[in-house]
Amino acid sequence: MAMNGVLRPGHAALRVLDLKESMHFYGNVLGLQETGRDKQGRVYYKAWDERDHNSLVIRQADRAGIDFFAFKVDSPKTLEKLDSDLRAYGVPTERIPEGEMLETGPRVRFQIPSGHLIELYAQKTDVGNGMPYVNPEAWTPAAEKGIAPTxxxxxxxxxxxxxxxxxxxxxxxxxxxxxxxxxxxxxxxxxxxxxxxxxxxxxxxxxxxxxxxxxxxxxxxxxxxxxxxxxxxxxxxxxxxxxxxxxxxxxxxxxxxxxxxxxxxxxxxxxxxxxxxxxxxxxxxxxxxxxxxxxxxxxxxxxxxxxxx
Incomplete structure (x- = not known):
């Protein structure tokens, strides 16, 4: 439910110290589904019951932490309005083009007073949750892999x-x-x-x-x-x-x-x-x-x- 155009948290981009070790952890222990890798070396994941292509992105770095956290908005029109509203409020924004992240549309990035980078976007490829949109079952085997958050x-x-x-x-x-x-x-x-x-x-x-x-x-x-x-x-x-x-x-x-x-x-x-x-x-x-x-x-x-x- 979008009260004011922001639907929900969309993705978190984390830095990890050992990519191979982290891929084992997020894929097998936490039980997320790997959905892609890009030319920058980033690895993409989603939880089993999420429909969009990714909600967690990891990359190898020399220090751990978060690169940015994003929210999905309800439409490209809302994305444009919020970009304009942020700039009118005095917050500089950066436009990240479609495709810079796999299967993700244009993003608006800005820094908040706590020093964090926040992103907004409206479009991400629907890859489904492994069940059809017509007459689905209650869950899939992926729901039992590792910790398997929804x-x-x-x-x-x-x-x-x-x-x-x-x-x-x-x-x-x-x-x-x-x-x-x-x-x-x-x-x-x-x-x-x-x-x-x-x-x-x-x-x-x-x-x-x-x-x-x-x-x-x-x-x-x-x-x-x-x-x-x-x-x-x-x-x-x-x-x-x-x-x-x-x-x-x-x-x-x-x-x-x-x-x-x-x-x-x-x-x-x-x-x-x-x-x-x-x-x-x-x-x-x-x-x-x-x-x-x-x-x-x-x-x-x-x-x-x-x-x-």
């Missing part, structure tokens, strides 16, 4: 000036605030969760002195049982787990945080409530921040706060 769902980014980020996302892109954590002064936000849909969040930000940092990319599972299965598979494959399985207070989702072989954190999660723009944002205070982030433990671990790529 989609790439959201990301959490660390950087400065998140109040300026929130203003840009709300005033130009049509997002709205769902939840936030407020520092001891009662005014300044430590973290914000923003949505362009009826999901509890499509993107989130935490205040951090270094710009452009990745905390995690999140992948959706269907049930708490699938989260527990993911934990088993992580243990079998010696994946480094940060925390979980557990539950969030913020968004009420169930979760595991873990690291890919390059140290990029990822999340496998389920749940979270539905929300709408007319809902009052939920506020968490610092005396209850532990329960807000990890509801069962009711405290944060040091890695969760400090380790970013």
């Amino acid at each position: 989609r790439m769902d959201h990301c959490l980014l660390y950087g400065p000036d998140i109040e300026k980020v929130q203003k840009l996302f709300e005033e130009v892109l049509g997002f709205y605030l769902v939840e936030h954590i407020v520092l001891e002064d009662g005014r300044t936000d430590l973290a914000i969760w923003l949505s362009s849909s009826i999901k509890a969040h499509d993107i989130a930000f935490v205040r951090h002195p270094e710009p452009g940092k990745l905390h995690h990319v999140s992948f959706l599972l269907d049930s708490w049982e699938k989260v527990l299965r993911a934990a088993d598979l992580m243990s079998m494959n010696r994946v480094s787990i940060d925390i979980g399985p557990t539950r969030h207070g913020v968004t009420r989702g169930t979760t595991i945080y873990a690291f890919d072989p390059s140290g990029n954190r990822f999340e496998t999660f389920c749940g979270g409530y539905q929300t709408y723009p007319d809902c009052q944002p939920i506020k968490w205070t610092m005396d209850e921040v532990g329960a807000g982030v990890f509801y069962h433990e009711r405290k944060l671990n040091e890695r969760f706060l400090a380790v970013v790529t």
